[in-house]
Amino acid sequence: MxxxxxxxxxxxxxxxxxxxxxxxxxxxxxxxxxxxxxxxxxxxxxxxxxxxxxxxxxxxxxxxxxxxxxxxxxxxxxxxxxxxxxxxxxxxxxxxxxxxxxxxxxxxxxxxxxxxxxxxxxxxxxxxxxxxxxxxxxxxxxxxxxxxxxxxxxxxxxxxxxxxxxxxxxxxxxxxGTIEADMWEKWVFLASLTTVTCLTRGTIGDVNAVPGGKEFATAAGEEATAVATAAGFPPRPEAAQRLLGTLTAPGAPTTSSVYRDLRQGRSLENDAIIGDLVRRARKLDVATPLLTATDVNLAVYQASVA
Ligand SMILES: NC(=O)C1=CN([C@@H]2O[C@H](COP(=O)(O)OP(=O)(O)OC[C@H]3O[C@@H](n4cnc5c(N)ncnc54)[C@H](OP(=O)(O)O)[C@@H]3O)[C@@H](O)[C@H]2O)C=CC1
Ligand SMILES: CC(C)(CO)C(=O)C(=O)O
CATH class of the missing domain: 3.40.50.720 (NAD(P)-binding Rossmann-like Domain)
Structure with missing residues (x-):
């Protein structure tokens, strides 16, 4: 091949x-x-x-x-x-x-x-x-x-x-055999990770080390999960567990590629990863205050590098 x-x-x-x-x-x-x-x-x-x-x-x-x-x-x-x-x-x-x-x-x-x-x-x-x-x-x-x-x-x-x-x-x-569900799960994972790391400009470990960090990270995961669920693709138990485990891991150096691009002063995929999810949430009548804040935050950054 x-x-x-x-x-x-x-x-x-x-x-x-x-x-x-x-x-x-x-x-x-x-x-x-x-x-x-x-x-x-x-x-x-x-x-x-x-x-x-x-x-x-x-x-x-x-x-x-x-x-x-x-x-x-x-x-x-x-x-x-x-x-x-x-x-x-x-x-x-x-x-x-x-x-x-x-x-x-x-x-x-x-x-x-x-x-x-x-x-x-x-x-x-x-x-x-x-x-x-x-x-x-x-x-x-x-x-x-x-x-x-x-x-x-x-x-x-x-x-x-x-x-x-x-x-x-x-x-x-x-x-x-379930690639659409797999893609939704990955999207929820990455949108949550992007929200947590980009809004705080920190790693998962940094966020979980401060008061309220774990609750904030959990809430970001719940928001993205709610959008996928309303779209008909609720993350399956294994994916939900992986998401929560990743977002709340103490000391983890984990970041999202969007955050790494941001730190390097590069252009971002903010619209494909966060903007698109926020637009779908609006159509589905799902409230996404954290994702929306990330969307605006990253759009402002993106306008400065474009
Ligand atoms: N990085 C990660 O950890 C992960 C990223 N992803 C996803 O994978 C995708 C790719 O990301 P990533 O690999 O990080 O991106 P990079 O920016 O590291 O790599 C993209 C590459 O594509 C090249 N390219 C762009 N357009 C063309 C073209 N028309 N012809 C030939 N080459 C081209 C760029 O080359 P040039 O130098 O010429 O611009 C660049 O080298 C993204 O959607 C990302 O979200 C998924 C999982 C993990
Ligand atoms: C898997 C993960 C989170 C790796 O960084 C990713 O897909 C990304 O950051 O784009």
Missing amino acids: HILVIGAGATGGYIGARLAQAGRDVTFLVRPRRADQLAERGLRIRRPDGAVERVDVRTVVRERLDEPFDIVLLAVKAYALPAAIKDFAKAVGPRTTVIPFLNGLGHIDALVAAFGPANVYGGVLYLATALGDDGDIGWLGGKEEMRYGPLTDGDDDRARQVHEALSGAGFPAELS
Whole structure:
């Protein structure tokens, strides 16, 4: 199976490198600056203990993309999605499976509109990585988990082939029969984590160390859960437990990628992760004072970096 990874950033770079290390046929669609960087330095992953792994990877720029791949793994930020769809369109043929790992749910509509419902899977990724200014990928450790699955019923053969290509490559990969529910659970998880860390400008450990912190973090989780529940996707017990455990873990260095981007002065995915959830809450008549405060807070920041 020929796999094309769109974006050699924090997540795409990490997953693609692991797949390449496992001997899978992986190419990265990159832009010229990243192509030069990868040719010169290789794809570098800095492990939690500080050691650096160098992986030599194959890259292509959009002008050279002229045939369909079997699998497209999409790992760009939400604000880069419209341009990315145009850039990788030539890599999508009638049998290509596009698997996005963006957070939120808004991107699914755009991908289905571009490539059709049978060619787009849902995907979720629990993985804490960050792209440094030098192009190195910092792997922050913690539990890793990747899930993907069809959004429509049907082609079991294709699902089996996709799973064969992505599993057994050094990180847990699961073919899911409930990918929409998985995506909602991840969204609730990330929106809560983003609210807690971005509003306080602290880690989960920092928040839980001060009076009222645990109650605030719990309330943020409850708000996001209420939106998902009203939308018909209440987090299942395991996800609810993971959410509460993560938000209230004493001393945990846990942050959200939105918070890490904020700290680095970068553009944020605030609208896809918080804004979209707040808009859905309004339509569903669910009160979300904490999410709304985060939405406004991050929108003000975003206006200053745009
Ligand atoms: N970081 C994390 O811990 C996690 C992130 N996610 C989600 O994954 C998605 C990706 O995030 P993340 O990996 O952190 O983002 P990064 O910013 O680290 O990486 C995105 C990469 O995509 C590249 N890119 C953007 N547009 C294109 C294009 N048209 N063609 C080629 N390359 C392109 C960028 O390259 P360039 O340098 O050229 O701009 C950049 O290297 C987000 O939706 C995020 O929410 C999910 C789970 C965990
Ligand atoms: C899993 C988690 C919370 C890792 O940081 C994430 O998805 C994100 O921050 O975007």
